[in-house]
Amino acid sequence: MLKKSKQVDTGNKSSIIQTPVEGKTIIGEQIIIDGTIRGKEDLLIEGSVKGRIEVERHHLTVGSKGQVEAEIQAANVTISGRLVGNINAAEKVKITKDADFNGEITAKSISVEDGAYLKAVIELKREPHKKPVSVVKPEEKSASEPVKEPFTLAGKSSKGN
Amino acid sequence: MTFFATSSDRPRQDSGHGVKTVDYTSNVLQLFIEGLDAHPTAQVLDLGPVCQENIRFFARRVKRLYVCDMFIRLERCLGKGDPVDRIWHELDYPPESFDGILIWELADRLDDGEVRALVKLCYTLLKPGGMAVVLVLGEQAARLGVNSFVIGQDFKVRLRSQYHLHLPIRSRQNRDILAMMTPLKPAKSFICRPGFMEFLFIRDR
Numbered sequence: 283m284l285k286k287s288k289q290v291d292t293g294n295k296s297s298i299i300q301t302p303v304e305g306k307t308i309i310g311e312q313i314i315i316d317g318t319i320r321g322k323e324d325l326l327i328e329g330s331v332k333g334r335i336e337v338e339r340h341h342l343t344v345g346s347k348g349q350v351e352a353e354i355q356a357a358n359v360t361i362s363g364r365l366v367g368n369i370n371a372a373e374k375v376k377i378t379k380d381a382d383f384n385g386e387i388t389a390k391s392i393s394v395e396d397g398a399y400l401k402a403v404i405e406l407k408r409e410p411h412k413k414p415v416s417v418v419k420p421e422e423k424s425a426s427e428p429v430k431e432p433f434t435l436a437g438k439s440s441k442g443n
Numbered sequence: 444m445t446f447f448a449t450s451s452d453r454p455r456q457d458s459g460h461g462v463k464t465v466d467y468t469s470n471v472l473q474l475f476i477e478g479l480d481a482h483p484t485a486q487v488l489d490l491g492p493v494c495q496e497n498i499r500f501f502a503r504r505v506k507r508l509y510v511c512d513m514f515i516r517l518e519r520c521l522g523k524g525d526p527v528d529r530i531w532h533e534l535d536y537p538p539e540s541f542d543g544i545l546i547w548e549l550a551d552r553l554d555d556g557e558v559r560a561l562v563k564l565c566y567t568l569l570k571p572g573g574m575a576v577v578l579v580l581g582e583q584a585a586r587l588g589v590n591s592f593v594i595g596q597d598f599k600v601r602l603r604s605q606y607h608l609h610l611p612i613r614s615r616q617n618r619d620i621l622a623m624m625t626p627l628k629p630a631k632s633f634i635c636r637p638g639f640m641e642f643l644f645i646r647d648r
Contacts, residue, residue: 379607391499392495392498392499392502393495394493394494394495394498395493395495396492396493396494396495396591396603396605396607397493397515397605397607398493398512399512399515400491400493400510400511400512401510401511401512401533402509402510402511403507403508403509403510404498404502404507404508404509404510405502405506405507405508406499406502406503
């Protein structure tokens with residue numbers, strides 16, 4: 283079940299953290315959470331969350347009214363609202379056309395609808411038998427970075443222009 | 444530098460669903476991927492429009508794929524009446540970050556000064572020897588509106604309309620495009636259909 287820390291601001295409406303559907307928690311539009319959320323069931327965010335979200339074996343959805351600024355660990359993530367932060371998903375990340383996402387995505391697979399507002403760094407987890415992927419950000423470039431091989435354009439049959 | 448052009452597959456017109464689609468085989472994308480294959484730590488920047496198939500295509504082939512949809516940013520910028528140069532700050536990556544940049548047809552949507560600003564930025568962001576893919580649609584294809592270029596099997600490319608984007612088109616002669624792409628160096632060009640060309644540019648070492 284959902285655990286939350288630090289601040290919960292419920293505003294003046296009846297919107298609360300609730301579990302109307304079995305196995306799924308909803309953070310309503312009028313909820314603001316600043317801190318860490320850990321849970322063992324699916325989570326839908328329509329309110330504002332800032333901090334960290336860990337629902338490692340479950341599905342996180344940022345609804346169309348959701349505003350999230352967080353580091354996220356989940357099995358699957360669906361974004362329809364605004365999300366700034368990094369996602370580490372064991373399985374799939376789905377970004378709908380209504381999404382506004384800025385951050386890094388590490389996942390096994392990804393789907394993105396045309397029209398999504400996106401600024402992302404995407405790294406797909408490779409199958410174990412394939413070459414492992416190390417994490418190096420552009421700003422972490424160092425002198426030890428491998429020197430590029432000369433680039434040679436393949437000899438496609440072409441004629442002078 | 445020697446400059447080449449060849450004819451590629453002819454486009455296929457399909458009137459299904461009232462939407463014209465144009466398919467062609469992309470030689471430039473094939474060269475782009477071949478160039479990236481030499482770099483196991485390759486990083487690529489895609490300037491959009493956001494396209495699921497292309498994200499999957501590149502994310503499986505490079506170490507890290509960066510996507511920053513400049514088409515939708517341009518759309519919103521023009522919609523607000525803001526100066527276009529405000530969108531360039533979105534490309535706030537460190538210099539020499541990328542082995543490749545997919546510019547697609549973005550240059551066709553910008554005026555000359557904006558194209559030069561984009562090219563200057565891309566030159567800075569490319570590693571020495573890095574590549575940039577540029578498409579010039581020509582008038583006929585431009586009438587189809589804004590499209591994403593969906594990469595399929597064997598580098599077959601299908602155009603998919605982006606109905607949410609309504610951007611101006613600037614028809615230019617190829618030589619004008621080449622002049623504006625300086626200091627990037629043209630490496631290859633291919634005619635996909637009359638007036639519709641693919642270019643591969645390279646940053647010098």
